[in-house]
Amino acid sequence: MVGVYGIGGVGKTTLMKEVAKNMTKDGLFDQVVMVTVSQEPVLKKIQGEIGENLGLTLSEESLDVRARRLLERLKKEKRILIVLDDLWKPLNLPEELGIPCESSCNVVLATRQLQVCRQMGTQLNVELKVLSEGDAWILFKWAAGDCLVEDNDTLCEVANQVVRECGGLPLAIVTIGKALQTKDISVWKDAASQLKMSRSSSPEGCKE
Ligand SMILES: Nc1ncnc2c1ncn2[C@@H]1O[C@H](COP(=O)(O)OP(=O)(O)OP(=O)(O)O)[C@@H](O)[C@H]1O
Ligand SMILES: [Mg+2]
Structure with a gap:
């Protein structure tokens, strides 16, 4: 899991979109799924968006059941990159969203706060700095x-x-x-x- 952090307006979302585009084009991943988490995350909507990208319809109401179904599905994916943009608070990815941490599921997250990267347990943090x-x-x-x-x-x-x-x-x-x-x-x-x-x-x- 990689964290990208930097002040508001520095270009994190712009960079994430480029990453998503290029990673698919370069064939590094079979699938790249980008979702916006935002300040008040609507977990159900985020789960739905990830599922939809995988061709998985989550019709259940329960967040836990949806998370488990997504988890099972994502564990089977071999080369998938999930981009979580605009994270404001740490999330328990497996339990709250259904994104596995231990498998080959790669995650890049973007946030304004380095602290959020640390709380998420990222392995590498990259600061996006202002332009020269x-x-x-x-x-x-x-x-x-x-x-x-x-x-x-x-x-x-x-x-x-x-x-x-x-x-x-x-x-x-x-x-x-x-x-x-x-x-x-x-x-x-x-x-x-x-x-x-x-x-x-x-x-x-x-x-x-
Ligand atoms: N590298 C870039 N080249 C051209 N325009 C850029 C670049 N980076 C950012 N911008 C412009 O700056 C605006 C703000 O960038 P962006 O939304 O990516 O910032 P952000 O870091 O995600 O901000 P926030 O923390 O508020 O989400 C974009 O609408 C885009 O027009
Ligand atoms: Mg942004």
Whole structure:
């Protein structure tokens, strides 16, 4: 079981989707099942989704019975990867969901808290960090689109300030880049100064 952790908006879900896509494409696993756990997990729904992906209909009402049926089924799978995204609290995977821990069932979980990985007993934890300045700039240019031409020095200077204020957080970079896409330079300047003010007024900066 592998844990991926990092602050909100850093790209855990985006990465999990890529992992799910590539692992199937590369043929490393026969099946990849990705489910969102969320802050208030609805166990029945999660069990149902996993079952559905395996062609198993869970019509029982009892969570325990559903978990046992799923467990039996997953134990027979040889090369399956289960991706549990957005975990907020530890779960007892075999008992609460029906995901076996001891067999060849591989699990990757994503959470904001390293503590959750530890409580889940992951064998390896990987921190997803904010983007480097270079990558942040590439993502911002993609989000802002064609308006951000490199030979417009004034706009690029303001854009650089905006990107710096985003602190390498993809969520901020993409949201702000897209919002500024069609706007006049005066709006860009306004955004840069507002971001600067909001950062200096918050002791934690962009952190949670
Ligand atoms: N590597 C990336 N390339 C392009 N865009 C990205 C990347 N990572 C994240 N994003 C963008 O940032 C947004 C937030 O990312 P994501 O939802 O994956 O964060 P998260 O870490 O799962 O956040 P949370 O803890 O709130 O679940 C996404 O909607 C996506 O647009
Ligand atoms: Mg997420």
